[in-house]
Amino acid sequence: MLKIEKLTKKYGKTYALNGLDMEVKKGDIYGFVGPNGAGKTTTLRIISGLLKSDGGDLWLDGVRTTKNILKQKSLIGFVPDFFGVYENLSVIEYLEFFAASYGIYGRAGTVRAREVLEMVELSGKEEQMVDLLSRGIQQRLCLARAMIHKPKLLVLDEPNSGLDPRSRKDFQLLLQRLAREDYTILISSHILSELADLCTSIGVINGGVMVQQGKLENIMLAIDSSNPLRITVLNQVPKALELLRQDPQVSRLSVDENKIAAWFSGSREEEAYLLQKLVDAGILVVSFAREHNSLESLFFHLTGETEQKSRNTETFGNTIG
Numbered sequence: 001m002l003k004i005e006k007l008t009k010k011y012g013k014t015y016a017l018n019g020l021d022m023e024v025k026k027g028d029i030y031g032f033v034g035p036n037g038a039g040k041t042t043t044l045r046i047i048s049g050l051l052k053s054d055g056g057d058l059w060l061d062g063v064r065t066t067k068n069i070l071k072q073k074s075l076i077g078f079v080p081d082f083f084g085v086y087e088n089l090s091v092i093e094y095l096e097f098f099a100a101s102y103g104i105y106g107r108a109g110t111v112r113a114r115e116v117l118e119m120v121e122l123s124g125k126e127e128q129m130v131d132l133l134s135r136g137i138q139q140r141l142c143l144a145r146a147m148i149h150k151p152k153l154l155v156l157d158e159p160n161s162g163l164d165p166r167s168r169k170d171f172q173l174l175l176q177r178l179a180r181e182d183y184t185i186l187i188s189s190h191i192l193s194e195l196a197d198l199c200t201s202i203g204v205i206n207g208g209v210m211v212q213q214g215k216l217e218n219i220m221l222a223i224d225s226s227n228p229l230r231i232t233v234l235n236q237v238p239k240a241l242e243l244l245r246q247d248p249q250v251s252r253l254s255v256d257e258n259k260i261a262a263w264f265s266g267s268r269e270e271e272a273y274l275l276q277k278l279v280d281a282g283i284l285v286v287s288f289a290r291e292h293n294s295l296e297s298l299f300f301h302l303t304g305e306t307e308q309k310s311r312n313t314e315t316f317g318n319t320i321g
Ligand SMILES: Nc1ncnc2c1ncn2[C@@H]1O[C@H](COP(=O)(O)OP(=O)(O)OP(=O)(O)O)[C@@H](O)[C@H]1O
Pocket: 011, 012, 015, 016, 034, 035, 036, 037, 038, 039, 040, 041, 042, 043, 320, 321
């Protein structure tokens, strides 16, 4: 759905983006994470056609839109991280106003406004004044506005900021429903635990470059592979240790009564064979699992590792234009 190659953006002499590559597949809920100043907002604004890049290429739905800003804007619905001030407008007037800005006027504008209200579960709120709505409802209205011109990719910048936990959960469920209804969603956030529940893929940006991206489960698996297998047995601890020691892929063992930690470099399938070997030897294994990292630890692992490198490059001076 979205492909970006070698995207660059400079503010003065500082590179906010320094050759960013990114790929969001159709139907994905893609979480875009990175520390403060990493370049998330700059990237989202370029994708949404609100900011011009200095270099690189962008494809949307198979079309190279780098030099076709109108096409780009027609395919994207952007939800910024602020609502803005819209005094004296009712919900329906607000949406009709944005419909008109996309050339959808009069009755067609009202029909479309009602359609998007239904999509974000706000039917019935047409006559309420937008500046009196709660933050959670304003967020849904912003999403409705972003969908007014039937885009294919929804881009949301920090959509959870300022929402209470209930509104966050409801908004998450709404996004998951929209993804099932054929929207592709790109969402930036600092709330990593919520991204883990919501996203199917993630991209980690640091210092204006992508340091890791892909299916969440594959990234976690790659990181987890350096963690030990945690094995609990009910009997024959020495025999279990002997079998594990014999395995060429076990590099280290530690034991605490009947709890064993085995640093094992094999694949998921080889893990299953190892378990089978223990069970076949008559050992009662009550638990056998790879220790997991949290999304937070993945994030620190990735950004910590590359932060020094990116700060040392010539392009990351401290001059901000
Ligand atoms: N208008 C601007 N003028 C100068 N420098 C800017 C401007 N906008 C962003 N920058 C710089 O570009 C870099 C990337 O900023 P950006 O806002 O894209 O990061 P971010 O990942 O969205 O950060 P945050 O999570 O804090 O919002 C930062 O070093 C920032 O200071």
